[in-house]
Amino acid sequence: MLSAFSGGDVRAAEGPLIDAGLGDALMQKAAHGLFTVVLGMLRDGGRGVYGATAVVLAGSGNNGADALYAGERLLRRGVAVLAVLTSERVHAASLGAFLRAGGTSVRLDGADPGALALHAAGADVVIDGILGTGGSGGLRGHASAFVEAFNDLAGPRGTRSALVVACDLPSGIGVDTGRVDGPLLDADVTVAFGAAKPGLLLGAGALAAGEVDVVDIGLDLAAFTPAVRTLLDADVAALLRAPTPHDHKYSRGVLGIAAGSARYPGAAALAVGAALATGLGMVRYLGPGEVASLVHQRNPEAVASTGSVDEARSQAWLVGPGAVDDHDQRRRAADAIASGLPVVVDAGALPEVPERVGPQVILTPHAGELSGLLAARGVDADRSAIEAEPALFALRAAETTGATVLLKGFTTVVAAPSGTLFAQTDASPWLSTAGSGDTLSGILGALAATLAEDDGAAARVGVADEDLWAAVAAAGAAIHGRAGRRAALRGPIVVSDLPTDIGAVMAHLYEERRLAAVM
Numbered sequence: 001m002l003s004a005f006s007g008g009d010v011r012a013a014e015g016p017l018i019d020a021g022l023g024d025a026l027m028q029k030a031a032h033g034l035f036t037v038v039l040g041m042l043r044d045g046g047r048g049v050y051g052a053t054a055v056v057l058a059g060s061g062n063n064g065a066d067a068l069y070a071g072e073r074l075l076r077r078g079v080a081v082l083a084v085l086t087s088e089r090v091h092a093a094s095l096g097a098f099l100r101a102g103g104t105s106v107r108l109d110g111a112d113p114g115a116l117a118l119h120a121a122g123a124d125v126v127i128d129g130i131l132g133t134g135g136s137g138g139l140r141g142h143a144s145a146f147v148e149a150f151n152d153l154a155g156p157r158g159t160r161s162a163l164v165v166a167c168d169l170p171s172g173i174g175v176d177t178g179r180v181d182g183p184l185l186d187a188d189v190t191v192a193f194g195a196a197k198p199g200l201l202l203g204a205g206a207l208a209a210g211e212v213d214v215v216d217i218g219l220d221l222a223a224f225t226p227a228v229r230t231l232l233d234a235d236v237a238a239l240l241r242a243p244t245p246h247d248h249k250y251s252r253g254v255l256g257i258a259a260g261s262a263r264y265p266g267a268a269a270l271a272v273g274a275a276l277a278t279g280l281g282m283v284r285y286l287g288p289g290e291v292a293s294l295v296h297q298r299n300p301e302a303v304a305s306t307g308s309v310d311e312a313r314s315q316a317w318l319v320g321p322g323a324v325d326d327h328d329q330r331r332r333a334a335d336a337i338a339s340g341l342p343v344v345v346d347a348g349a350l351p352e353v354p355e356r357v358g359p360q361v362i363l364t365p366h367a368g369e370l371s372g373l374l375a376a377r378g379v380d381a382d383r384s385a386i387e388a389e390p391a392l393f394a395l396r397a398a399e400t401t402g403a404t405v406l407l408k409g410f411t412t413v414v415a416a417p418s419g420t421l422f423a424q425t426d427a428s429p430w431l432s433t434a435g436s437g438d439t440l441s442g443i444l445g446a447l448a449a450t451l452a453e454d455d456g457a458a459a460r461v462g463v464a465d466e467d468l469w470a471a472v473a474a475a476g477a478a479i480h481g482r483a484g485r486r487a488a489l490r491g492p493i494v495v496s497d498l499p500t501d502i503g504a505v506m507a508h509l510y511e512e513r514r515l516a517a518v519m
Ligand SMILES: NC(=O)C1=CN([C@@H]2O[C@H](COP(=O)(O)OP(=O)(O)OC[C@H]3O[C@@H](n4cnc5c(N)ncnc54)[C@H](OP(=O)(O)O)[C@@H]3O)[C@@H](O)[C@H]2O)[C@@H](O)CC1
Pocket: 014, 018, 023, 026, 027, 028, 030, 059, 060, 061, 062, 063, 064, 066, 089, 130, 131, 132, 133, 134, 135, 136, 137, 138, 139, 140, 143, 167, 168, 169, 193, 217
Protein backbone atom coordinates (compact mmCIF):
# COMPACT_ATOMS: atom_id res chain seq x y z
CA MET A 1 0.00 0.00 0.00
CA LEU A 2 1.24 3.45 -0.84
CA SER A 3 0.35 5.69 2.11
CA ALA A 4 0.44 9.47 1.90
CA PHE A 5 0.82 11.65 4.98
CA SER A 6 -0.18 15.29 5.19
CA GLY A 7 2.49 17.97 4.98
CA GLY A 8 1.76 18.83 8.61
CA ASP A 9 2.25 15.25 9.78
CA VAL A 10 5.51 14.89 7.85
CA ARG A 11 6.79 18.11 9.43
CA ALA A 12 5.70 16.85 12.86
CA ALA A 13 7.58 13.58 12.27
CA GLU A 14 10.68 15.58 11.26
CA GLY A 15 10.44 17.69 14.43
CA PRO A 16 12.19 15.38 16.91
CA LEU A 17 14.98 14.67 14.41
CA ILE A 18 15.55 18.37 13.76
CA ASP A 19 15.51 19.03 17.53
CA ALA A 20 18.21 16.37 17.89
CA GLY A 21 20.37 18.30 15.42
CA LEU A 22 19.73 15.91 12.54
CA GLY A 23 18.09 18.44 10.19
CA ASP A 24 21.09 18.62 7.88
CA ALA A 25 21.46 14.82 7.86
CA LEU A 26 17.80 14.54 6.78
CA MET A 27 18.38 16.98 3.96
CA GLN A 28 21.49 15.08 2.82
CA LYS A 29 19.52 11.83 2.79
CA ALA A 30 16.79 13.50 0.73
CA ALA A 31 19.36 14.96 -1.69
CA HIS A 32 21.12 11.61 -1.99
CA GLY A 33 17.82 9.86 -2.76
CA LEU A 34 17.00 12.45 -5.41
CA PHE A 35 20.50 12.16 -6.91
CA THR A 36 20.23 8.36 -7.05
CA VAL A 37 16.92 8.50 -8.91
CA VAL A 38 18.27 11.05 -11.42
CA LEU A 39 21.35 8.90 -11.98
CA GLY A 40 19.14 5.88 -12.69
CA MET A 41 17.02 7.89 -15.13
CA LEU A 42 20.07 9.11 -17.04
CA ARG A 43 21.39 5.57 -17.29
CA ASP A 44 18.06 3.93 -18.12
CA GLY A 45 17.31 6.59 -20.72
CA GLY A 46 20.57 5.71 -22.47
CA ARG A 47 21.87 9.27 -22.01
CA GLY A 48 24.80 8.32 -19.80
CA VAL A 49 25.96 10.34 -16.80
CA TYR A 50 29.36 11.89 -17.60
CA GLY A 51 28.82 14.82 -19.93
CA ALA A 52 25.04 14.95 -19.41
CA THR A 53 23.41 18.32 -18.78
CA ALA A 54 21.07 19.25 -15.96
CA VAL A 55 19.20 22.33 -14.78
CA VAL A 56 18.31 22.70 -11.11
CA LEU A 57 15.43 25.06 -10.35
CA ALA A 58 15.99 26.19 -6.77
CA GLY A 59 13.47 28.19 -4.73
CA SER A 60 13.99 29.95 -1.42
CA GLY A 61 13.27 27.06 0.94
CA ASN A 62 14.63 23.67 1.89
CA ASN A 63 13.15 22.15 -1.25
CA GLY A 64 15.60 24.26 -3.27
CA ALA A 65 18.38 23.16 -0.92
CA ASP A 66 17.62 19.47 -1.55
CA ALA A 67 17.78 20.12 -5.28
CA LEU A 68 21.07 22.05 -5.01
CA TYR A 69 22.70 19.30 -2.93
CA ALA A 70 21.54 16.76 -5.52
CA GLY A 71 23.06 19.06 -8.16
CA GLU A 72 26.34 19.08 -6.22
CA ARG A 73 26.42 15.27 -6.36
CA LEU A 74 25.66 15.27 -10.10
CA LEU A 75 28.52 17.75 -10.70
CA ARG A 76 30.92 15.36 -8.98
CA ARG A 77 29.85 12.68 -11.50
CA GLY A 78 30.67 14.87 -14.45
CA VAL A 79 27.21 16.29 -15.19
CA ALA A 80 27.17 19.96 -16.28
CA VAL A 81 24.65 21.60 -13.97
CA LEU A 82 23.16 25.09 -14.12
CA ALA A 83 21.21 26.27 -11.08
CA VAL A 84 18.39 28.72 -11.80
CA LEU A 85 17.57 30.56 -8.57
CA THR A 86 13.86 31.36 -8.71
CA SER A 87 13.70 33.61 -5.65
CA GLU A 88 15.78 36.47 -4.20
CA ARG A 89 16.60 34.25 -1.22
CA VAL A 90 18.33 30.90 -1.41
CA HIS A 91 19.60 28.34 1.13
CA ALA A 92 23.21 29.56 1.47
CA ALA A 93 25.01 26.36 2.52
CA SER A 94 23.59 24.28 -0.33
CA LEU A 95 24.35 26.97 -2.92
CA GLY A 96 27.90 27.23 -1.53
CA ALA A 97 28.40 23.45 -1.82
CA PHE A 98 26.96 23.50 -5.34
CA LEU A 99 29.29 26.31 -6.50
CA ARG A 100 32.34 24.70 -4.87
CA ALA A 101 31.63 21.52 -6.85
CA GLY A 102 31.93 23.60 -10.04
CA GLY A 103 28.29 24.51 -10.67
CA THR A 104 27.08 27.72 -12.25
CA SER A 105 24.11 29.67 -10.98
CA VAL A 106 21.93 32.38 -12.43
CA ARG A 107 19.20 34.44 -10.80
CA LEU A 108 15.91 34.28 -12.58
CA ASP A 109 14.92 37.84 -11.66
CA GLY A 110 17.91 39.35 -13.50
CA ALA A 111 17.71 37.14 -16.58
CA ASP A 112 15.57 36.50 -19.63
CA PRO A 113 13.19 33.69 -18.59
CA GLY A 114 12.69 32.66 -22.23
CA ALA A 115 16.42 32.13 -22.81
CA LEU A 116 16.79 30.13 -19.58
CA ALA A 117 13.70 28.08 -20.42
CA LEU A 118 15.20 27.30 -23.83
CA HIS A 119 18.40 26.11 -22.14
CA ALA A 120 16.38 23.94 -19.73
CA ALA A 121 14.29 22.47 -22.55
CA GLY A 122 17.51 21.30 -24.20
CA ALA A 123 18.97 19.75 -21.03
CA ASP A 124 18.86 16.03 -20.26
CA VAL A 125 17.29 16.57 -16.84
CA VAL A 126 15.45 19.37 -15.08
CA ILE A 127 15.14 19.11 -11.30
CA ASP A 128 12.18 21.03 -9.92
CA GLY A 129 13.13 22.35 -6.48
CA ILE A 130 11.13 25.57 -6.64
CA LEU A 131 8.63 24.73 -3.89
CA GLY A 132 8.04 21.83 -1.54
CA THR A 133 5.79 21.29 1.43
CA GLY A 134 6.23 24.94 2.49
CA GLY A 135 4.59 26.31 -0.64
CA SER A 136 1.15 27.86 -0.65
CA GLY A 137 -0.93 28.49 -3.75
CA GLY A 138 0.28 28.21 -7.31
CA LEU A 139 3.65 29.38 -8.61
CA ARG A 140 4.13 33.15 -8.58
CA GLY A 141 6.16 35.78 -10.37
CA HIS A 142 9.36 34.83 -12.17
CA ALA A 143 8.98 31.11 -11.42
CA SER A 144 5.55 31.10 -12.99
CA ALA A 145 6.79 32.91 -16.13
CA PHE A 146 9.73 30.51 -16.44
CA VAL A 147 7.53 27.41 -16.19
CA GLU A 148 5.12 28.76 -18.80
CA ALA A 149 8.00 29.46 -21.17
CA PHE A 150 9.49 26.01 -20.51
CA ASN A 151 6.19 24.26 -21.20
CA ASP A 152 5.78 26.19 -24.47
CA LEU A 153 9.29 25.42 -25.65
CA ALA A 154 9.71 21.86 -24.41
CA GLY A 155 6.20 20.61 -25.21
CA PRO A 156 4.10 18.25 -23.13
CA ARG A 157 5.47 15.40 -21.04
CA GLY A 158 5.96 12.33 -23.16
CA THR A 159 7.03 14.34 -26.20
CA ARG A 160 9.67 16.66 -24.72
CA SER A 161 13.32 15.62 -24.61
CA ALA A 162 14.20 16.85 -21.11
CA LEU A 163 13.28 14.54 -18.22
CA VAL A 164 11.66 16.44 -15.36
CA VAL A 165 12.17 15.22 -11.81
CA ALA A 166 10.13 16.87 -9.06
CA CYS A 167 11.86 17.27 -5.72
CA ASP A 168 9.31 16.07 -3.10
CA LEU A 169 6.38 17.32 -5.20
CA PRO A 170 5.70 19.21 -8.44
CA SER A 171 6.08 22.83 -7.33
CA GLY A 172 2.80 24.63 -6.92
CA ILE A 173 0.41 21.71 -6.31
CA GLY A 174 -1.63 21.77 -3.11
CA VAL A 175 0.43 19.55 -0.80
CA ASP A 176 -2.64 18.02 0.84
CA THR A 177 -5.23 18.43 -1.93
CA GLY A 178 -3.51 18.01 -5.29
CA ARG A 179 -5.19 21.25 -6.29
CA VAL A 180 -3.45 23.08 -9.12
CA ASP A 181 -3.74 26.84 -9.63
CA GLY A 182 -1.63 28.23 -12.44
CA PRO A 183 1.19 26.81 -14.53
CA LEU A 184 2.94 23.65 -13.49
CA LEU A 185 5.91 21.56 -14.51
CA ASP A 186 4.53 18.04 -15.11
CA ALA A 187 7.09 15.61 -13.72
CA ASP A 188 8.18 12.34 -15.25
CA VAL A 189 9.12 11.19 -11.77
CA THR A 190 8.47 12.70 -8.34
CA VAL A 191 10.93 11.77 -5.63
CA ALA A 192 9.04 12.11 -2.33
CA PHE A 193 10.98 12.32 0.91
CA GLY A 194 9.92 10.22 3.91
CA ALA A 195 6.44 9.57 2.52
CA ALA A 196 4.19 10.47 -0.38
CA LYS A 197 2.10 13.57 0.25
CA PRO A 198 -1.69 13.45 -0.45
CA GLY A 199 -1.38 15.91 -3.34
CA LEU A 200 0.68 13.33 -5.24
CA LEU A 201 -2.23 10.89 -5.21
CA LEU A 202 -5.19 13.23 -5.71
CA GLY A 203 -6.75 15.09 -8.64
CA ALA A 204 -4.58 17.22 -10.89
CA GLY A 205 -1.61 16.75 -8.55
CA ALA A 206 -1.61 13.00 -9.25
CA LEU A 207 -1.45 13.73 -12.98
CA ALA A 208 1.38 16.21 -12.52
CA ALA A 209 3.44 13.91 -10.30
CA GLY A 210 4.08 11.17 -12.86
CA GLU A 211 5.68 8.13 -11.26
CA VAL A 212 6.03 8.53 -7.49
CA ASP A 213 9.22 7.25 -5.92
CA VAL A 214 9.37 7.39 -2.11
CA VAL A 215 12.82 7.75 -0.55
CA ASP A 216 13.30 6.63 3.05
CA ILE A 217 14.96 9.40 5.05
CA GLY A 218 14.39 7.76 8.42
CA LEU A 219 11.11 9.42 9.44
CA ASP A 220 8.97 7.47 11.90
CA LEU A 221 5.35 7.93 10.81
CA ALA A 222 3.90 5.04 12.85
CA ALA A 223 2.00 7.41 15.14
CA PHE A 224 0.27 9.16 12.24
CA THR A 225 -2.72 8.07 10.19
CA PRO A 226 -2.29 8.11 6.41
CA ALA A 227 -4.32 10.89 4.82
CA VAL A 228 -4.70 8.96 1.55
CA ARG A 229 -3.83 5.40 0.51
CA THR A 230 -3.36 3.74 -2.86
CA LEU A 231 -3.74 -0.01 -3.19
CA LEU A 232 -0.94 -1.68 -5.10
CA ASP A 233 -1.25 -5.01 -6.93
CA ALA A 234 -0.17 -6.97 -3.86
CA ASP A 235 -2.91 -5.32 -1.75
CA VAL A 236 -5.63 -6.02 -4.30
CA ALA A 237 -4.37 -9.61 -4.60
CA ALA A 238 -4.45 -10.04 -0.81
CA LEU A 239 -8.04 -8.81 -0.64
CA LEU A 240 -9.42 -11.29 -3.21
CA ARG A 241 -11.18 -14.41 -2.05
CA ALA A 242 -10.06 -17.37 -4.12
CA PRO A 243 -12.48 -20.30 -4.45
CA THR A 244 -11.65 -23.41 -2.41
CA PRO A 245 -12.47 -27.07 -3.19
CA HIS A 246 -15.25 -26.83 -0.56
CA ASP A 247 -17.00 -23.99 -2.35
CA HIS A 248 -20.17 -24.20 -4.39
CA LYS A 249 -21.86 -21.56 -6.47
CA TYR A 250 -23.81 -20.13 -3.53
CA SER A 251 -20.85 -19.94 -1.17
CA ARG A 252 -18.64 -18.23 -3.78
CA GLY A 253 -20.93 -15.21 -3.83
CA VAL A 254 -24.20 -14.44 -5.56
CA LEU A 255 -24.65 -10.95 -6.97
CA GLY A 256 -28.09 -9.60 -7.73
CA ILE A 257 -28.03 -7.03 -10.54
CA ALA A 258 -30.93 -4.68 -11.18
CA ALA A 259 -29.61 -2.75 -14.15
CA GLY A 260 -30.73 -1.71 -17.61
CA SER A 261 -34.05 -0.48 -18.89
CA ALA A 262 -35.91 -0.31 -22.18
CA ARG A 263 -33.97 2.89 -22.91
CA TYR A 264 -30.52 1.60 -21.91
CA PRO A 265 -30.50 -2.20 -22.20
CA GLY A 266 -26.77 -2.39 -22.96
CA ALA A 267 -25.74 -1.22 -19.50
CA ALA A 268 -27.13 -4.44 -18.02
CA ALA A 269 -25.18 -6.62 -20.44
CA LEU A 270 -21.94 -4.72 -19.73
CA ALA A 271 -22.36 -4.90 -15.96
CA VAL A 272 -23.21 -8.61 -16.01
CA GLY A 273 -20.28 -9.43 -18.30
CA ALA A 274 -17.82 -7.53 -16.11
CA ALA A 275 -19.12 -9.15 -12.91
CA LEU A 276 -18.76 -12.65 -14.37
CA ALA A 277 -15.25 -11.93 -15.61
CA THR A 278 -14.24 -10.77 -12.12
CA GLY A 279 -15.31 -14.18 -10.82
CA LEU A 280 -18.16 -15.12 -8.49
CA GLY A 281 -20.67 -17.95 -7.91
CA MET A 282 -23.67 -16.57 -9.74
CA VAL A 283 -25.28 -13.47 -11.20
CA ARG A 284 -29.02 -13.07 -10.70
CA TYR A 285 -30.31 -10.54 -13.19
CA LEU A 286 -33.52 -8.65 -12.41
CA GLY A 287 -35.09 -6.47 -15.07
CA PRO A 288 -37.34 -6.30 -18.14
CA GLY A 289 -37.57 -9.49 -20.20
CA GLU A 290 -36.18 -7.86 -23.36
CA VAL A 291 -33.12 -6.67 -21.44
CA ALA A 292 -32.63 -10.15 -20.00
CA SER A 293 -32.64 -11.51 -23.57
CA LEU A 294 -29.82 -9.16 -24.48
CA VAL A 295 -27.88 -10.18 -21.35
CA HIS A 296 -28.36 -13.84 -22.31
CA GLN A 297 -27.04 -13.36 -25.83
CA ARG A 298 -23.63 -12.81 -24.35
CA ASN A 299 -23.92 -14.44 -20.91
CA PRO A 300 -26.43 -17.31 -20.83
CA GLU A 301 -25.11 -18.28 -17.36
CA ALA A 302 -26.84 -15.27 -15.76
CA VAL A 303 -30.06 -16.35 -14.01
CA ALA A 304 -32.75 -13.86 -14.97
CA SER A 305 -36.14 -12.95 -13.57
CA THR A 306 -38.58 -10.07 -13.54
CA GLY A 307 -39.22 -10.51 -9.81
CA SER A 308 -38.39 -8.51 -6.72
CA VAL A 309 -35.27 -8.15 -4.60
CA ASP A 310 -36.88 -10.16 -1.77
CA GLU A 311 -37.37 -13.18 -4.05
CA ALA A 312 -33.77 -13.24 -5.35
CA ARG A 313 -31.41 -14.50 -2.65
CA SER A 314 -28.05 -12.80 -3.05
CA GLN A 315 -25.04 -11.82 -0.96
CA ALA A 316 -24.74 -8.40 -2.56
CA TRP A 317 -26.53 -6.12 -5.01
CA LEU A 318 -25.67 -3.88 -7.90
CA VAL A 319 -28.36 -1.36 -8.80
CA GLY A 320 -28.67 1.53 -11.20
CA PRO A 321 -26.56 1.16 -14.38
CA GLY A 322 -28.78 2.16 -17.29
CA ALA A 323 -31.85 2.02 -15.02
CA VAL A 324 -33.60 5.16 -16.16
CA ASP A 325 -37.33 5.89 -16.26
CA ASP A 326 -38.13 2.41 -15.00
CA HIS A 327 -40.39 2.22 -11.98
CA ASP A 328 -39.63 -1.45 -11.23
CA GLN A 329 -35.88 -0.90 -11.31
CA ARG A 330 -36.22 2.08 -8.96
CA ARG A 331 -38.21 -0.06 -6.58
CA ARG A 332 -35.55 -2.80 -6.70
CA ALA A 333 -32.84 -0.22 -6.03
CA ALA A 334 -34.63 1.07 -2.95
CA ASP A 335 -35.23 -2.49 -1.66
CA ALA A 336 -31.61 -3.52 -2.25
CA ILE A 337 -30.32 -0.45 -0.41
CA ALA A 338 -32.70 -1.18 2.48
CA SER A 339 -31.67 -4.86 2.64
CA GLY A 340 -28.57 -4.19 4.75
CA LEU A 341 -26.49 -6.25 2.29
CA PRO A 342 -23.52 -4.71 0.50
CA VAL A 343 -24.90 -2.81 -2.48
CA VAL A 344 -23.23 -0.90 -5.27
CA VAL A 345 -25.40 2.08 -6.20
CA ASP A 346 -24.72 3.57 -9.62
CA ALA A 347 -26.26 6.09 -12.03
CA GLY A 348 -30.06 5.81 -12.08
CA ALA A 349 -30.22 4.44 -8.52
CA LEU A 350 -28.34 7.31 -6.85
CA PRO A 351 -31.52 9.36 -6.28
CA GLU A 352 -32.96 6.38 -4.34
CA VAL A 353 -30.38 6.66 -1.54
CA PRO A 354 -32.15 7.62 1.69
CA GLU A 355 -30.80 10.22 4.08
CA ARG A 356 -28.64 7.83 6.07
CA VAL A 357 -27.16 4.45 5.13
CA GLY A 358 -24.15 2.37 6.19
CA PRO A 359 -20.67 1.95 4.67
CA GLN A 360 -21.74 -1.31 2.96
CA VAL A 361 -23.64 0.95 0.54
CA ILE A 362 -21.11 1.95 -2.12
CA LEU A 363 -22.13 4.98 -4.20
CA THR A 364 -20.34 5.40 -7.54
CA PRO A 365 -21.07 8.92 -8.83
CA HIS A 366 -19.08 10.95 -11.34
CA ALA A 367 -18.54 14.62 -10.46
CA GLY A 368 -21.85 15.75 -11.97
CA GLU A 369 -23.83 13.09 -10.10
CA LEU A 370 -22.01 13.88 -6.86
CA SER A 371 -22.95 17.52 -7.30
CA GLY A 372 -26.63 16.46 -7.50
CA LEU A 373 -26.29 14.11 -4.52
CA LEU A 374 -24.77 16.86 -2.39
CA ALA A 375 -27.26 19.48 -3.57
CA ALA A 376 -30.11 17.22 -2.44
CA ARG A 377 -28.50 17.30 1.01
CA GLY A 378 -28.00 21.06 1.13
CA VAL A 379 -24.33 21.14 0.08
CA ASP A 380 -23.60 23.46 -2.82
CA ALA A 381 -20.73 22.27 -5.06
CA ASP A 382 -20.71 22.41 -8.83
CA ARG A 383 -18.92 19.97 -11.08
CA SER A 384 -15.75 22.05 -11.49
CA ALA A 385 -15.40 22.63 -7.73
CA ILE A 386 -15.62 18.86 -7.20
CA GLU A 387 -13.10 18.15 -9.94
CA ALA A 388 -10.64 20.64 -8.41
CA GLU A 389 -10.80 18.99 -4.96
CA PRO A 390 -12.29 15.52 -5.39
CA ALA A 391 -11.20 14.20 -2.00
CA LEU A 392 -12.84 17.02 -0.10
CA PHE A 393 -16.24 16.43 -1.69
CA ALA A 394 -16.09 12.64 -1.68
CA LEU A 395 -15.42 12.83 2.06
CA ARG A 396 -18.23 15.32 2.54
CA ALA A 397 -20.64 12.97 0.75
CA ALA A 398 -19.49 9.96 2.77
CA GLU A 399 -19.86 11.83 6.05
CA THR A 400 -23.27 13.21 5.07
CA THR A 401 -24.79 9.93 3.84
CA GLY A 402 -22.87 7.34 5.90
CA ALA A 403 -22.14 5.50 2.62
CA THR A 404 -18.84 4.63 1.02
CA VAL A 405 -18.37 7.04 -1.88
CA LEU A 406 -16.38 6.19 -5.01
CA LEU A 407 -15.95 9.33 -7.08
CA LYS A 408 -15.04 8.45 -10.65
CA GLY A 409 -12.41 10.31 -12.57
CA PHE A 410 -8.97 9.77 -14.06
CA THR A 411 -7.95 9.48 -10.44
CA THR A 412 -10.71 7.61 -8.67
CA VAL A 413 -11.20 8.73 -5.08
CA VAL A 414 -12.91 6.53 -2.51
CA ALA A 415 -14.05 7.97 0.81
CA ALA A 416 -15.25 5.97 3.80
CA PRO A 417 -17.59 7.61 6.30
CA SER A 418 -14.82 7.10 8.90
CA GLY A 419 -12.72 9.63 6.95
CA THR A 420 -10.39 7.06 5.40
CA LEU A 421 -9.50 7.93 1.81
CA PHE A 422 -8.18 5.91 -1.10
CA ALA A 423 -7.05 7.24 -4.47
CA GLN A 424 -6.38 5.03 -7.47
CA THR A 425 -4.68 6.41 -10.56
CA ASP A 426 -4.67 3.18 -12.54
CA ALA A 427 -6.87 4.16 -15.43
CA SER A 428 -6.14 4.70 -19.09
CA PRO A 429 -7.59 7.86 -20.63
CA TRP A 430 -9.04 5.52 -23.26
CA LEU A 431 -11.44 4.28 -20.56
CA SER A 432 -13.46 7.49 -20.71
CA THR A 433 -16.00 6.07 -23.10
CA ALA A 434 -19.68 5.15 -22.85
CA GLY A 435 -20.29 1.96 -20.90
CA SER A 436 -17.04 2.15 -18.97
CA GLY A 437 -18.86 2.96 -15.71
CA ASP A 438 -21.18 -0.03 -16.20
CA THR A 439 -18.20 -2.38 -16.29
CA LEU A 440 -16.69 -0.75 -13.18
CA SER A 441 -19.95 -1.32 -11.33
CA GLY A 442 -19.99 -4.97 -12.42
CA ILE A 443 -16.48 -5.48 -11.03
CA LEU A 444 -17.43 -3.78 -7.77
CA GLY A 445 -20.56 -5.87 -7.45
CA ALA A 446 -18.66 -9.12 -7.96
CA LEU A 447 -16.05 -8.16 -5.36
CA ALA A 448 -18.80 -7.19 -2.91
CA ALA A 449 -20.61 -10.51 -3.41
CA THR A 450 -17.48 -12.64 -2.95
CA LEU A 451 -16.33 -10.72 0.13
CA ALA A 452 -19.73 -10.14 1.78
CA GLU A 453 -19.33 -13.03 4.23
CA ASP A 454 -15.53 -13.08 4.42
CA ASP A 455 -14.62 -11.93 7.94
CA GLY A 456 -10.89 -11.91 7.28
CA ALA A 457 -10.94 -9.59 4.26
CA ALA A 458 -10.22 -6.28 6.04
CA ALA A 459 -7.27 -7.75 7.93
CA ARG A 460 -5.82 -9.25 4.75
CA VAL A 461 -5.60 -5.85 3.10
CA GLY A 462 -4.57 -4.11 6.34
CA VAL A 463 -7.54 -1.79 7.00
CA ALA A 464 -9.98 -1.43 9.91
CA ASP A 465 -13.19 -3.45 9.56
CA GLU A 466 -15.21 -0.26 9.15
CA ASP A 467 -13.12 0.61 6.07
CA LEU A 468 -13.50 -2.73 4.32
CA TRP A 469 -16.00 -1.44 1.75
CA ALA A 470 -13.79 1.51 0.88
CA ALA A 471 -10.90 -0.90 0.28
CA VAL A 472 -13.17 -3.10 -1.84
CA ALA A 473 -14.19 -0.07 -3.91
CA ALA A 474 -10.56 0.99 -4.33
CA ALA A 475 -9.65 -2.54 -5.40
CA GLY A 476 -12.47 -2.49 -7.96
CA ALA A 477 -11.19 0.79 -9.37
CA ALA A 478 -7.67 -0.67 -9.56
CA ILE A 479 -8.85 -3.78 -11.42
CA HIS A 480 -10.95 -1.70 -13.81
CA GLY A 481 -8.06 0.69 -14.48
CA ARG A 482 -5.62 -2.10 -15.12
CA ALA A 483 -8.02 -3.90 -17.41
CA GLY A 484 -8.43 -0.65 -19.31
CA ARG A 485 -4.68 -0.18 -19.65
CA ARG A 486 -4.36 -3.72 -20.93
CA ALA A 487 -7.21 -3.25 -23.42
CA ALA A 488 -5.70 0.02 -24.66
CA LEU A 489 -2.62 -1.87 -25.86
CA ARG A 490 -4.82 -3.19 -28.68
CA GLY A 491 -6.08 0.27 -29.59
CA PRO A 492 -9.08 2.42 -28.58
CA ILE A 493 -11.13 0.57 -25.97
CA VAL A 494 -14.32 -1.22 -26.95
CA VAL A 495 -16.03 -1.61 -23.59
CA SER A 496 -17.84 -4.82 -24.51
CA ASP A 497 -14.40 -6.44 -24.98
CA LEU A 498 -13.26 -5.45 -21.50
CA PRO A 499 -14.27 -8.74 -19.76
CA THR A 500 -11.37 -10.48 -21.53
CA ASP A 501 -8.96 -8.00 -19.97
CA ILE A 502 -10.67 -8.15 -16.58
CA GLY A 503 -10.20 -11.92 -16.60
CA ALA A 504 -6.51 -11.54 -17.48
CA VAL A 505 -5.98 -8.98 -14.71
CA MET A 506 -7.68 -11.31 -12.20
CA ALA A 507 -5.47 -14.20 -13.32
CA HIS A 508 -2.41 -12.02 -12.81
CA LEU A 509 -3.59 -10.98 -9.33
CA TYR A 510 -4.31 -14.56 -8.24
CA GLU A 511 -0.88 -15.58 -9.48
CA GLU A 512 0.67 -12.74 -7.47
CA ARG A 513 -1.20 -13.99 -4.41
CA ARG A 514 -0.08 -17.57 -4.95
CA LEU A 515 3.53 -16.44 -5.22
CA ALA A 516 3.19 -14.29 -2.07
CA ALA A 517 1.82 -17.33 -0.21
CA VAL A 518 4.74 -19.62 -1.13
CA MET A 519 7.38 -17.00 -0.31
N1 LIG B 1 12.26 20.04 7.23
C1 LIG B 1 13.22 19.11 7.01
O1 LIG B 1 13.99 18.76 7.87
C2 LIG B 1 13.35 18.53 5.69
C3 LIG B 1 12.70 19.08 4.60
N2 LIG B 1 12.94 18.65 3.39
C4 LIG B 1 12.58 19.47 2.25
O2 LIG B 1 12.10 20.72 2.66
C5 LIG B 1 10.94 21.04 1.95
C6 LIG B 1 10.13 22.02 2.72
O3 LIG B 1 10.97 23.12 2.90
P1 LIG B 1 10.44 24.54 3.37
O4 LIG B 1 9.62 24.38 4.58
O5 LIG B 1 11.61 25.41 3.46
O6 LIG B 1 9.46 24.95 2.22
P2 LIG B 1 9.72 25.17 0.63
O7 LIG B 1 8.49 24.64 -0.01
O8 LIG B 1 11.01 24.68 0.17
O9 LIG B 1 9.79 26.77 0.47
C7 LIG B 1 8.81 27.58 1.04
C8 LIG B 1 9.15 29.03 0.73
O10 LIG B 1 8.80 29.31 -0.60
C9 LIG B 1 8.14 30.57 -0.69
N3 LIG B 1 6.83 30.38 -1.28
C10 LIG B 1 5.72 29.83 -0.72
N4 LIG B 1 4.72 29.73 -1.59
C11 LIG B 1 5.20 30.24 -2.77
C12 LIG B 1 4.63 30.38 -4.05
N5 LIG B 1 3.37 30.02 -4.32
N6 LIG B 1 5.42 30.88 -5.04
C13 LIG B 1 6.70 31.25 -4.79
N7 LIG B 1 7.27 31.14 -3.57
C14 LIG B 1 6.54 30.64 -2.57
C15 LIG B 1 8.05 31.11 0.69
O11 LIG B 1 9.09 32.04 0.84
P3 LIG B 1 8.81 33.59 0.67
O12 LIG B 1 8.30 33.79 -0.73
O13 LIG B 1 7.74 33.90 1.67
O14 LIG B 1 10.10 34.22 0.89
C16 LIG B 1 8.31 29.92 1.57
O15 LIG B 1 9.04 30.24 2.73
C17 LIG B 1 10.30 19.73 1.69
O16 LIG B 1 9.40 19.77 0.61
C18 LIG B 1 11.51 18.88 1.39
O17 LIG B 1 11.90 19.08 0.03
C19 LIG B 1 13.86 17.55 3.16
O18 LIG B 1 15.12 18.12 2.95
C20 LIG B 1 13.91 16.61 4.32
C21 LIG B 1 14.23 17.32 5.57
